[in-house]
Amino acid sequence: MFRETIHHPGGVTHGHANERHAVSILTRAVRRGYAVEATPSGGALITWTRATFGPTADGTIRADRSISLEPFTPVGAISPTTRADLALIGGDPHAHYAEQDGRRVISGLVWRIPAFTTARLRARSLITEDEAGRVRLTLTARLGLLAQAHRTRTTEPAGWHRPSAATPYGSAGLNRPGRRAGMLHDGGSAALCACGGLAGYGSDRAEARRLTAAHRREVTTRFITEHLAAPLATA
Incomplete structure (x- = not known):
């Protein structure tokens, strides 16, 4: 049994969902192209943006919506x-x-x-x-x-640092104030997953986090498509 929380333009709606209903919600979300992500507690988060007609420059209003499914009994750490x-x-x-x-x-x-x-x-x-x-x-x-199985992380950017002997750029032209003369700046961040199937790199940590989120959503979508498409035998 899950706690179902729906965020919509009119507010927040709370309810309960049994396993059969939760499967229906997840499979319908994937068919509609929504972003779906499994959570370590054993639930899922569904997010999407809905466009409606409104008094804007392009004649539409876009509103973010979401459905979260949280189990009454979280799975906890699995040894x-x-x-x-x-x-x-x-x-x-x-x-x-x-x-x-x-x-x-x-x-x-x-x-x-x-x-x-x-x-x-x-x-x-x-x-x-x-x-x-x-x-x-x-x-x-x-x-x-x-x-x-798909816990992700991003690495801390190197930031300002002095180039090593192996760095081909040297320090030419790096006459910066604030005691940064001769230093290089690296804001890049690696995006990694425990499964070993993600080895991305972002120009900054925000981009790396987008890569990890996209990976988690991809594996969740694949799981739902391959394993939940057929109805369960019991509710």
């Missing part, structure tokens, strides 16, 4: 061990609840998750059971895994 357990469950269509020594466990074809770990995954709302009796990952878990 490598938990990630491996979730990969087992998500990759086995035969995952189901079984009983061992009077306690509930998750069992697959050739593996079994202990009762304590099973209880912890259920308490964190990372897994659920569908109508066919299969144990699967919740949408919250899948979005959280995606976002945490």
Whole structure:
């Protein structure tokens, strides 16, 4: 279950969305070309700009809008061990609840998750059971895994610095006040992602941050298109 917050020109509207409704919102947003980004808590943020007729130079008024979906139970930090357990469950269509020594466990074809770990995954709302009796990952878990696998960062620009011997520009013509004579300025910033799939460079940190945001939105859009297009088996 998610808290749904809609920002529109008339104000803010709050509501709730179950998993099926959340999937519908996300897939519809992607079809319409909106920017969609998974959040580390297991939610998502959708943003777009809507143009309407109005008394402006070009006859339109553009208003930013957004929908945020935040889970009632945030996924929190996902350890490598938990990630491996979730990969087992998500990759086995035969995952189901079984009983061992009077306690509930998750069992697959050739593996079994202990009762304590099973209880912890259920308490964190990372897994659920569908109508066919299969144990699967919740949408919250899948979005959280995606976002945490694509944590991005930008590097601090070098700023004013003295050129090294390897720098071909030397210090010619750099007669600047404020004790900056002979110094070069580098405002560039690298854009990086934990997945290793982003190695961009911006002329300044703001541009690098735009590159990281575009990367996060791209992987979220791809995930929704490839994995959420078909309706879920259960709400």
